[in-house]
Amino acid sequence: MKHIIVVGNGMVGYKFCEKFVQKSEFKNFKITVFGEEPRPAYDRVHLSEFFENQDAKALEMAPAEWYADNNIDLITGERVSDISRQDKTIKTAKDREFSYDYLVLATGSSPFVPPIKGVEKEGVFVYRTIEDLEGMLAYAAKLKAEKPNAKAAVLGGGLLGLEAGKAVMDMGLEPHIVEFASKLMPRQLDLRSSQVLQLKLESIGLNIHLSKATNQILGNGSVVGLEFGEDDVLDVDMLIISAGIRPRDELGKNSGLEVGVRGGIVVNDKMQTSDEHIYAIGEIALYNQMIYGLVAPGYDMAGVAVEQIIGSTEVVMPADIDMSTKLKLIGVDVASFGEPFMPASKGHSIIFENKTQHLYKRINVSHDGKKLLGGILVGDASTYNMLHQIYLNGMAIPEDPSQLILPASDGASSFGDVTDLPDEAQVCSCESVTKGQICSAIENGEATDVAGVVSCTKAGTGCGGCKPMVADLTNATLKALGIEVKEGVCEHFELSRQDLYKIIQVKGYTKFNEVLDNHGTGGHGCELCKPLIASLMASINADTANKEYAIQDSNDRFLANIQRNGTYSVVPRVPGGEITPDKLIALGEIAKKYDLYTKVTGGVRIDLFGATLKQLPLIWKDLISHGFESGHAYGKSLRTVKTCVGSTWCRYGMAESVSFGIELENRYRGIRAPHKIKGGVSGCIRECAEARGKDFGLIAVEGGWNLYLGGNGGATPRHAELFAEQIDNETVIKYLDRYLMFYMRTAKPLQRTAAWQERLEGGLDYLKEVIIDDKLGIVEDLENEMQTLVNKFECEWTQAVNNPEMMKRFNHFVNSEEEDDNLVFVPMREQKMPEPWN
Amino acid sequence: MNAIAEKYKTVKIDDVKVWFKAAHVNDFPEDGGACVKYKDLQIAVFNFKRLNSWFACQNLSPEKEEMVLSRGMIGDHKGIPMVACPLHKKTFSLETGENLNGELEPIAIYPVKIEEENVYIGFSE
Numbered sequence: 021m022k023h024i025i026v027v028g029n030g031m032v033g034y035k036f037c038e039k040f041v042q043k044s045e046f047k048n049f050k051i052t053v054f055g056e057e058p059r060p061a062y063d064r065v066h067l068s069e070f071f072e073n074q075d076a077k078a079l080e081m082a083p084a085e086w087y088a089d090n091n092i093d094l095i096t097g098e099r100v101s102d103i104s105r106q107d108k109t110i111k112t113a114k115d116r117e118f119s120y121d122y123l124v125l126a127t128g129s130s131p132f133v134p135p136i137k138g139v140e141k142e143g144v145f146v147y148r149t150i151e152d153l154e155g156m157l158a159y160a161a162k163l164k165a166e167k168p169n170a171k172a173a174v175l176g177g178g179l180l181g182l183e184a185g186k187a188v189m190d191m192g193l194e195p196h197i198v199e200f201a202s203k204l205m206p207r208q209l210d211l212r213s214s215q216v217l218q219l220k221l222e223s224i225g226l227n228i229h230l231s232k233a234t235n236q237i238l239g240n241g242s243v244v245g246l247e248f249g250e251d252d253v254l255d256v257d258m259l260i261i262s263a264g265i266r267p268r269d270e271l272g273k274n275s276g277l278e279v280g281v282r283g284g285i286v287v288n289d290k291m292q293t294s295d296e297h298i299y300a301i302g303e304i305a306l307y308n309q310m311i312y313g314l315v316a317p318g319y320d321m322a323g324v325a326v327e328q329i330i331g332s333t334e335v336v337m338p339a340d341i342d343m344s345t346k347l348k349l350i351g352v353d354v355a356s357f358g359e360p361f362m363p364a365s366k367g368h369s370i371i372f373e374n375k376t377q378h379l380y381k382r383i384n385v386s387h388d389g390k391k392l393l394g395g396i397l398v399g400d401a402s403t404y405n406m407l408h409q410i411y412l413n414g415m416a417i418p419e420d421p422s423q424l425i426l427p428a429s430d431g432a433s434s435f436g437d438v439t440d441l442p443d444e445a446q447v448c449s450c451e452s453v454t455k456g457q458i459c460s461a462i463e464n465g466e467a468t469d470v471a472g473v474v475s476c477t478k479a480g481t482g483c484g485g486c487k488p489m490v491a492d493l494t495n496a497t498l499k500a501l502g503i504e505v506k507e508g509v510c511e512h513f514e515l516s517r518q519d520l521y522k523i524i525q526v527k528g529y530t531k532f533n534e535v536l537d538n539h540g541t542g543g544h545g546c547e548l549c550k551p552l553i554a555s556l557m558a559s560i561n562a563d564t565a566n567k568e569y570a571i572q573d574s575n576d577r578f579l580a581n582i583q584r585n586g587t588y589s590v591v592p593r594v595p596g597g598e599i600t601p602d603k604l605i606a607l608g609e610i611a612k613k614y615d616l617y618t619k620v621t622g623g624v625r626i627d628l629f630g631a632t633l634k635q636l637p638l639i640w641k642d643l644i645s646h647g648f649e650s651g652h653a654y655g656k657s658l659r660t661v662k663t664c665v666g667s668t669w670c671r672y673g674m675a676e677s678v679s680f681g682i683e684l685e686n687r688y689r690g691i692r693a694p695h696k697i698k699g700g701v702s703g704c705i706r707e708c709a710e711a712r713g714k715d716f717g718l719i720a721v722e723g724g725w726n727l728y729l730g731g732n733g734g735a736t737p738r739h740a741e742l743f744a745e746q747i748d749n750e751t752v753i754k755y756l757d758r759y760l761m762f763y764m765r766t767a768k769p770l771q772r773t774a775a776w777q778e779r780l781e782g783g784l785d786y787l788k789e790v791i792i793d794d795k796l797g798i799v800e801d802l803e804n805e806m807q808t809l810v811n812k813f814e815c816e817w818t819q820a821v822n823n824p825e826m827m828k829r830f831n832h833f834v835n836s837e838e839e840d841d842n843l844v845f846v847p848m849r850e851q852k853m854p855e856p857w858n
Numbered sequence: 859m860n861a862i863a864e865k866y867k868t869v870k871i872d873d874v875k876v877w878f879k880a881a882h883v884n885d886f887p888e889d890g891g892a893c894v895k896y897k898d899l900q901i902a903v904f905n906f907k908r909l910n911s912w913f914a915c916q917n918l919s920p921e922k923e924e925m926v927l928s929r930g931m932i933g934d935h936k937g938i939p940m941v942a943c944p945l946h947k948k949t950f951s952l953e954t955g956e957n958l959n960g961e962l963e964p965i966a967i968y969p970v971k972i973e974e975e976n977v978y979i980g981f982s983e
Contacts, residue, residue, distance in 0.1 A: 511936065533889075533908070544889075544908045546933035547942035547949065570890025570931070574944030577929065582944055586924040832925075833900075834881045834892040840900070842862065842918075842925045857922055 022049050022121040024329065025110060027100045027271065029055030031064055032302030032318035033126035034081040039323050041090045045330040051092045052118060056099040057149055060084050065315055065482075068183045070153050071190035072739075079150070103275040105295055122297055122329050125272060125285060126322075129265035129303040129313070134175075138237030144259045147174075147184045156260065160191040163257050171196060173246060173254060175234060176262035177204040179347070184260045185226055186350040196227045196256060198234065198246065200263075208345065208356045212373060213380040213398045220352050220378035220399060229254065267304045267311055280306040289336040291325040299325045307337060315482060316449045317341045323452070342412065342449065346397075346404045351784075352378075353401035358394025358411045359384055367393055372425045381425035383407070385417070392417050392424070405447075405489040406438075413445050438492045439500070447489055450482020458490060462497045470494045509769055510548035512540045517552060517694065517769045524553070525560050532557075532571045551576070552769050555656055558692035559764050562812035565655065565692075566819055566826055575654035578830065579817055580636055585843060585854035588636055589629040590616070591653035592643050593689060596663040596681035596701075597624045606646035614639055617851045623660040623698065625651060630852060632839055637830045640817045649815040652690055656770070658697045661685040662710065666703030666720070673703035675720035680749060681709075687753065688760065690816070691809050694767040694776070697760070712740045715773040716756055724748050729759055729787070730777035738774045741784050744792065757806040758791045758799050765802075862923060865899060866916035866966035867982075868955060874969055874980035883975045891941070893917050893928035894979060901968060901979055902928035904952065906939055912970035913952035914979050919943045920963045927965070935959075 024040075026033050037053060040046055055061065062079040070079060077083075087094035095112075102111040109119045131146035133139055143163075145156050163170040172188045174181045177199030188195040197204070203214035204221075218228050232252075237259060238245040245255045272285040278294040279285055284306030291299045291307075301321035303313055312318065320337065327335035344357030362369065362384040372381045383395035392411045397404055407424065410417060417424060441447075443456030457477050467473040470491045474480050480487040508514035515523070520535070529535050532553050536545055551573035557563055565576040575581050580588035592607070607626055611618045614635055616628035631639055640650075653659060661684045664670065666677030681701040688697070700711030701718045711717025717728040717740045724746040731740030744755060767776040780786060789795040820826045832840045844855040880894040880903060891904040900917035913932075917925045922945065930941045932952070939952040948960055955964035969980035 512933075543937065544906075544932075544934040544939070546935060546940075547931045547947050550931050550933060570887040574929065574931075577944075582926070582929075584922065584924070584945070586926040586929075586945075828885070829887070829892075832893060833895045834885045834903075836895040838895065840925045841898070842900070842923075 023119065024049055024051045024122045024124060025100075025118060025120040026051060026053040026124045026126060027110070028126035028128055028268075028302075028304075029053050029057070029061045029094065029096065030126060030128045030302065031061060031081060031315055032128070032322050033124075034061035035319045036124055036126060036301060036322040036325060037087070037090070037092055038082070039326045040329075041092070043326065043330055049329075053087065053092060053094045054098055054100050054112065055094065055096040057151070058097045059150065060087070060094060060096060062150065064148075067147075067150075067153065068187050068190070070150060071157070071187050073737075074157070076150050100271065103271055103298075105275055105298070108297065120297075122299065124325055125293070125298065125300040125304055126302050127268035127271065127304050129267050129311075131261060132264040132266045133261055134234075134263050136234050136237055138239065138243070139261070141237055141239050142242035143239070143257065144237065144243055144261065147180060147187070147260050147262050153187070156187070156258075157191065159258060160193055164192060167257065169194060170257040171255065172258035172260065173198050173256040174260045174262055175246075176264070177201070177228070177230070178207065178262065178264070179205055179349070181262035182221070182349045184262050185221075188258075188260065189225065189350070193258065194227070195225065196229060196254060197221075198229045198232050198254070200231070200233055202231045204228065204230070205354070208354070208360060209396060209398070210361050210382065212371070213382065213396045216373065216375060216378055216380040216398050217349075217352065217354060219375060221350060223378070224350065226350070265303065265311075265313060267306070269304055272300065272304075280309065284311050287321075289324075289339070290328045290333070291321050291337065292328070299328070301325050308339065308341075310341075312341060312343070314343060314345060317343075319450060319482070320452065344408050344411070344449070346401050346408075353397065353399060353404075355397040355401040355404040355408075356395070357404070357408045358392070360394050360396045362393055370422050370425065372422075383421060383425055385421045389419070389421060390417065392421070395425075405486060409441055409445050409447075413442055415441075438489060439496050447493065448477075448479035448482065448486045451478040451480075453477045453479035455493060458493050459497045462494060463501065467494075468498070468503070509552055510546055512536065512543045512545055512549045514541060515539060517556070518766050520553065521556055521560070521765055524556050530557060530561060530563075530567075532568060545571070548769070555692045555694070559809070562809050564690070564814060564816035564819055566816050566823075569826075569829060573656075578633060578636060579650065579654060579820060580631065581654045583629060583854070584857065586840065587629070587843065587854070588631045588633070589627050589653075590631055590636070590639055590643070591621065591625050591627050591651040592648035593651040593685070594625050594660075595685040595689075596661055596678050598663075598678055598682060603646060603648070606643075606648075610639060610642045610646075613642070615852065617853060621653075623653075624662055625653070625660060627653070630845065630854075632843070633830050633832050634839060637821050637827055641821050644815075644818055644821065650690070650817040655690075655692065656695050657690060657692050658685065658688040658699070661699035661701060662714070663701045664703050664706075664708035666701075670703055672706060673720070674722070675703055675725070677701040677703035677709065677718075677720060680718065680725075680752075683749075684753075684756070687810055688756075690813050691760075691764075691806075693760070693764050695770050695772045697773065713737065714740060716740070716759070718752060721746060725752050727752055727755060730773045732772055732774035734772070736774070738778070740774075741777070743784070743788065754803065755791055758802040759787075761802040761806045762787075762790060762798075863918060863920065863963070866918060868964075868966045869968050869980055869982045871969045871980065873982045875983060876981045877971065877978040878981060880977045880979050883972060883977055886977065889932060891928045891930070891932065893925070894977075896979065896981060899981075900925050900928075902930075902941070903970065903977060903979065904928075904932050904941065906932060906952070909939060911939070912972060912977065913939065913941075914968040914970045915941065915950065915952060915955060916966045918965075919945060919948070920957075920965055921946060921948055 061081040099113040101113045131148050171194040173196040174184045177197045185195050232248045235247045267284040285300040287300050287305045302318040324337050346355035367386045369384050379399040384393040441455045445455045461467045466476045473494050480490045507516040550571040554571045565572050611628045621627045661681040663677045663681030667673030698714045699716045700709040700714040702709040702711045703720050713731045713733050718725045727744045728740035729743045732738045845852040886892050886905040888907040894901045902917040904913045917928050929944045932941045935958050940949045942949045949958040950965050955967045971978045
């Protein structure tokens with residue numbers, strides 16, 4: 021058995037292991053991996069996501085158990101310090117020795133820290149590892165506590181520097197980017213595209229300083245500023261250095277392997293170093309006198325090294341390496357492919373620029389106009405995948421190549437179809453997955469949907485840029501095989517929720533059976549389609565849940581939340597959380613009268629538990645007589661609009677958050693939606709109402725409200741996204757009417773706004789176009805529909821207790837006045853609870 | 859299985875000794891159910907209007923032993939008439955009592971007949 025030692029457990033080192041274990045020859049090998057960092061390899065490409073969730077596990081390439089399960093020894097937190105090539109052994113920093121048959125160096129790179137005076141000061145960071153980020157977070161938290169408007173600068177305006185700029189924004193510091201060159205992303209962008217990107221980034225709050233050579237870092241102990249020239253100083257409280265990378269080639273140098281003048285271990289096309297038993301892959305390998313700082317070529321190198329070691333010596337690295345890349349920088353699409361900057365001698369360029377919309381598109385075309393040689397996209401890279409494929413495969417381009425980047429006047433695509441690609445076209449360059457592999461996975465039955473294709477081909481698991489294309493290909497292939505791509509809600513309907521919405525609206529259906537008989541697949545409905553259609557008819561016809569109660573969901577059927585022993589809980593509406601002492605007393609007295617367990621809910625309302633079916637209408641009669649109404653805690657509808665006390669009482673408040681919260685809660689109460697909806701209104705940026713964790717949130721700022729949309733707590737927490745700034749009450753209501761109605765029309769069943777918004781093609785920008793710019797010409801309809809729902813609101817509990825026919829359902833037995841004799845309560849902290857489940 | 863669940867045993871139509879007159883047909887919602895008390899038993903009775911059929915089963919959900927099945931939604935799963943428990947949407951065949959989306963114990967099923975607009979449930983004792 022041959023022993024392979026892999027030095028470095030980064031993305032490329034991990035990929036080497038992953039590719040190796042898939043080989044049948046693996047049984048003849050033993051792999052030991054050394055990682056200097058304390059944790060197993062993680063996805064450094066998406067490092068900035070750590071600032072959003074601070075979940076290091078989510079970034080892991082594979083959990084530690086994966087290595088063990090595959091018989092790989094993973095030794096983390098231990099650096100390899102020496103190679104002895106004669107004995108074929110390595111030594112670690114803990115002075116342990118291991119021998120190898122093959123050594124694979126995947127040590128990657130380290131951030132380059134320029135020798136500027138003062139780099140050792142406190143508050144200066146590099147941006148590379150999770151530990152770096154944790155250090156930055158801790159320092160930023162300390163800064164913000166001392167100084168509310170602290171600033172941080174990033175030294176370097178390249179790709180990583182801009183990512184770090186996003187990190188600074190996410191940490192809530194004022195972001196500054198300082199770049200030595202006269203443009204941003206100098207390696208990927210030409211001057212004009214760089215200027216467009218700069219305008220866009222400035223518009224979202226990044227301060228950009230170009231052509232600045234930093235002389236020294238100022239400060240007594242900790243950083244307070246950067247000095248560029250004599251009178252040219254930028255005050256900052258924190259500095260992140262992102263001035264390029266240097267290969268971690270010290271092991272190679274010390275053991276006498278051939279290294280490049282500016283670093284990197286020299287390799288041939290087999291990924292072999294000057295010692296045939298030692299391979300180098302990833303950012304440490306100097307191939308064709310180049311270091312490739314992208315993940316895709318690193319993965320290819322890992323694959324080549326694997327093949328070479330198992331003896332498939334014909335597999336080598338190609339001479340031309342595709343450096344095309346597409347990414348989202350701070351929400352801005354940036355892509356470049358092929359030859360982004362091309363001298364006029366090789367062809368001509370076609371450029372489309374729109375500075376007001378922050379768009380720039382450039383393609384470079386051969387002199388004969390037949391071949392696409394490369395290009396740059398800023399602001400909108402939706403056509404990148406197709407352009408990239410045309411370039412890679414040398415596909416024919418339109419006679420007028422400008423059609424490839426100009427907005428199509430007739431809406432027709434200039435590209436043709438994904439299915440036109442040749443089978444060998446590489447769709448996922450991170451994982452080297454071709455179109456042919458994706459299609460055959462479906463054709464031979466291995467996968468039947470996008471998720472299946474991703475899991476069996478690994479396409480889309482790297483940078484994720486190809487996902488839309490993988491989805492298109494999957495759907496097109498399924499269609500070609502005659503397999504229908506189903507979006508149906510259950511076995512009784514092949515239609516999606518959105519389709520059903522339209523049908524019910526147009527046909528004016530008011531009964532479940534009408535919809536089922538006319539548009540179902542036969543059968544009699546189920547627990548999935550019945551409540552869905554009940555909810556759609558309620559949204560469209562402004563019905564309450566009292567209508568056709570047998571198709572309502574468990575809770576809607578009895579207008580209360582069923583609890584684990586079959587009793588119910590009761591939550592009256594307390595708009596904005598404002599309640600008079602008299603009402604509070606009434607709640608207490610009613611709870612006492614019916615012996616209900618009482619608790620303040622997570623949504624700051626009061627919940628009364630343990631009501632039997634028979635008690636529900638009695639309790640509600642009492643509540644209604646004290647001026648309460650249904651709180652719809654049981655419905656897929658608006659729950660609460662949580663508020664802070666705002667300028668009514670608070671010395672920091674900038675607006676009357678309670679008054680506005682009450683207005684909004686009363687406006688949207690009772691409206692049935694795909695899922696529950698929560699709101700929040702905060703009177704200032706201290707955000708005591710936690711509005712950004714809600715489906716819609718408002719924060720009072722100078723000059724109006726900032727409106728945030730699509731937030732969520734729950735299992736997948738997500739901050740709401742900033743949608744509009746400094747708008748007045750009227751505009752808030754206008755946008756919210758449109759937003760909620762658009763969500764109600766188009767979401768999937770039981771999809772919260774957060775998930776819906778995240779999957780909305782075109783994202784937040786598209787949402788703004790629909791809701792603010794009225795791109796679809798529907799806002800008037802949306803507003804009218806919402807206004808109808810608002811006008812027709814009726815408290816469904818008041819409706820129920822005043823109607824003897826409706827009251828009939830609130831009996832445990834149809835033939836007896838008795839209560840359920842199976843209920844057992846036990847005492848707990850001076851109240852009661854149901855007997856525990858076994 | 860504890861004592862309460864053991865009280866419920868499927869009754870075949872041939873074994874019916876008592877036809878218990880439960881309530882008027884109009885006391886049950888169309889394509890929905892309600893609960894009937896017979897001695898110390900709780901029976902869920904469903905008016906499956908779309909099939910022009912009536913079904914009865916124990917009201918006790920075998921999952922957590924709560925008296926809730928009569929409040930569940932009914933419908934069909936691949937043609938089999940079923941009820942979905944309102945607690946966790948476990949579904950049970952109304953013909954055989956079998957749990958259609960899990961491994962729970964089957965529920966007990968009882969015969970139903972309609973005479974002069976009244977609903978009768980069949981018991982063996």
